[in-house]
Amino acid sequence: MLLGTGLVGGIMNNNGRLTASLEMAAMGAGDMFDICSSCARHENVDFPGHNHAMLYDIALIHGAVHRYLLDLGVDVKFFSRVKSLKKEGNRIKQVADEKGGIFEADVFIDATGTAGPMSNCSKYGNGCAMCILRCPSFGGRISLAGLAGAKEKTGRNSNGAVGAMSGSCKLHIQSLSAEIQEKLAVSGMARVPAPKVLSAGKLSAKACQQYALDEYKENLILLDTGHAKMMTPYMELESLRSVPGMENARYEDPYAGGVGNSMRYFDMAPRDDSLKVEGIDNLYCCGEKAGLLVGHTEAICTGALAGFNAAMSAFGKNPLVLPEELAVGFAIHAVREAMETPEGMGKKFTFSGSVLFEAMVERQLYSVNPEEIDKRVRKAGLFDAMAGIKGLA
């Protein structure tokens, strides 16, 4: 399937993510955000530490994105795990998948993420938790930048551990009490009081540092994305079932959510602010591959820029570097700089909270006013700037 970990996510537009999506729309790169909105189950949801969230329906999002790509004429190859490449000097000439398919191109983009493979989940986590990436069935992640010889970096958690554990799991909604189900259906959110001892030690392992708040220790926070998304990395099934209303709780993702969760933030690519991978002349990167960036919004923003710049470079044009006067440009720059220090490598960056959102607020970059953001993008000379790619050919 397309979308990787986006298949089990759903939270968009919370806090500064709305700012980033409005900036991208003003630059002419808002299609993916429109698609996510078209799959919304709930809009304008507030939950602890987060405002104006949109929750997309995890059952609808894959079809919507796939149809969009087909309409654009994109040739999507499923069952195609890239496992080797050929280079000429510093340029990748072609990549090959496990089935012998060969793909030549002028320029490539590494969007392989940072999760797993199983050996990492075993070594640094609690073992394979049977997450959405389905490594046992389809094979684990293989990094294109790594194959090309880039010197990759691995993140550390705030407690010093290597990598970070994914921070949410999903429950089968019908396995929860009628009262919880109703709260989820009506408001998109349910706050279920639970003894602190149940989440003890688990929240510090989380990839998403924006959830390090007391409310997440004293309650199980559930969000309706089609599953009941529980904002805790994992919890022993019997402990979970001791919480009133959750006596029959059953995991949907990861299937072994009573044991652990996927491990992420391995093998990030060194890159510049145009998202070109250092040392390889025709390779761009995006999403988690482009740094300690957490989130769908973050993956969409960097994905759009990497795609745009890959096309620019294929047509012999200079790549676009977004200025720091834009929240998206600031994030891409700040994450690269932070990753040059050991302290920075212990952090995670998202428009939705923690250090990056705090810096956005401080720099007065956080806004949810579309007109203000339009003006900001026009002032930077980038209004509709990423919509013009078709003209290049």
Ligand SMILES: Cc1cc2nc3c(=O)[nH]c(=O)nc-3n(C[C@H](O)[C@H](O)[C@H](O)COP(=O)(O)OP(=O)(O)OC[C@H]3O[C@@H](n4cnc5c(N)ncnc54)[C@H](O)[C@@H]3O)c2cc1C
């Ligand atoms: C459980 C969970 C819940 C989350 N919930 C949210 C949320 O609600 N909101 C939010 O904003 N963010 C959420 N996130 C974070 C968000 O999903 C990610 O940060 C973002 O989507 C990363 O996207 P990516 O494309 O960089 O990587 P990934 O999502 O990891 O996708 C990489 C893809 O590349 C494939 N791949 C790897 N190697 C190869 C190869 N060699 N050949 C071909 N394919 C390959 C993988 O199988 C995978 O499909 C969640 C993450 C997890 C794990």
